[in-house]
Amino acid sequence: MLYCPVTPAIPTTEPRRLWARVFADLTPLRASAHYRRLWFGNTVSWVGQQMTALAVSLQVYALTGSTFAVGAVGLCSLIPLVAFGLYGGAIADTVDRRKLGLFSAVGATLLSVALAAAALLDVRQVWVLYAVVALQAVCFALNSPARSSMIPRLLPPGQLPAANALSSLTTTLGMMGGPMLGGVFVGLWGYQAAYLIDVVCFTAALYAMWRLPAMRPDHGGDEAPRRPSVLEGLRFLATRPNLRMTFFADLAAMVLAQPRALFPAIAVLWFGGDAKTVGLLAAAPAVGAVLGALFSGWLGAVRRHGLAILVSVAAWGAAMACFGLTRHLWLGLFFLAVAGCADTISMVFRGTMLQAAAPDRMRGRLQGVFVVVVAGGPRLGDFLAGSAADLATPAVAVVGGGAACVVAVLLLALWRRDFARYDARDPRP
Structure with a gap:
């Protein structure tokens, strides 16, 4: 198991107080500054993405008045996720995962900028929203395998269950709070407000990726493959x-x-x-x-x-x-x-x-x-x-x-x- 901590890891064998054995274990956040930034950046950006997802659905319905058209948003996201999910993982095993995560996060940020610009310019073509959603799914399919496969390089094996529990908390809270906040911002200031806030939220993820060290896959001394398989x-x-x-x-x-x-x-x-x-x-x-x-x-x-x-x-x-x-x-x-x-x-x-x-x-x-x-x-x-x-x-x-x-x-x-x-x-x- 390759593990390269950049800050001293907190031993996992120390006896913990009763409350620490019950409530979520925050040891990974204390043990690694890189992981802490990565987790915080992912949490903030995930809330922003869920705000955008709701805003897109609301905008599509406002333009079409069709629930079928709103359902097609999910299809536009699902197909790229399935098509590029496997390939994105293969790329993550070939290149520097930090760069892959950084570039895909930049791409997702620019796509949120495009949504905000389209809303501000009152672009009323639904296909534009569909296209952006599909490209966002491609960015996610590239970013998620890279980000997840970096975590064992930042934490010792004993802290991985706690890290995954924290990731679950991020996902669930984002899916609960993101749509609620998105509905509030859309109602107060329009679709562009949710999209622009999403852009700001992405800066946390970009900063976390930028501060990471190089994360090239470890091939055990063998030559790295030239093409993802x-x-x-x-x-x-x-x-x-x-x-x-x-x-x-x-x-x-x-x-x-x-x-x-x-x-x-x-x-x-x-x-x-x-x-x-x-x-x-x-x-x-x-x-x-x-x-x-x-x-x-x-x-x-x-x-x-x-x-x-x-x-x-x-x-x-x-x-x-x-x-x-x-x-x-x-x-x-x-x-x-x-x-x-x-x-x-x-x-x-x-x-x-x-x-x-x-x-x-x-x-x-x-x-x-x-x-x-x-x-x-x-x-x-x-x-x-x-x-x-x-x-x-x-x-x-x-x-x-x-x-x-x-x-x-x-x-x-x-x-x-x-x-x-x-x-x-x-x-x-």
């Missing part, structure tokens, strides 16, 4: 059962037990609610995810990461099945929050395994696969849940999906028994 990364993953299982487990949860597409129908049919009820249903998993990240201090003591992933994914499926059985709104929200908390725990250990068990020369490509799975899995889950609800009922789709997730996890555990015995003290891919 996606196939080499896929062949590597095909021969590494533990790493492969992290993706299978995540797909079991996101594809089989993802009921968010049914929330509008569930709000009316089960709870007699309206749009506000849909908002509560959509927010509940995020609230659980935030709580899971805030009270994640104990995760650093867990060594059986494979077993933790299996248990947390099964808990997601079981919570979704229980949600499908209840007709009391607040109890349903509780089960959705439990599912969100379980998802955070799963994400922490899946991310840690990808960072700790993979050689540095392959981390970018594996993070590229991670981007594709995270982007595509929930969309497939939406399609499957919607289809099952049309063929049967929403209750059958939700309960059956949760049960199928639990069964899939049990089958995966039986298929790869060594995965449950994976030990973080001896990470084997």
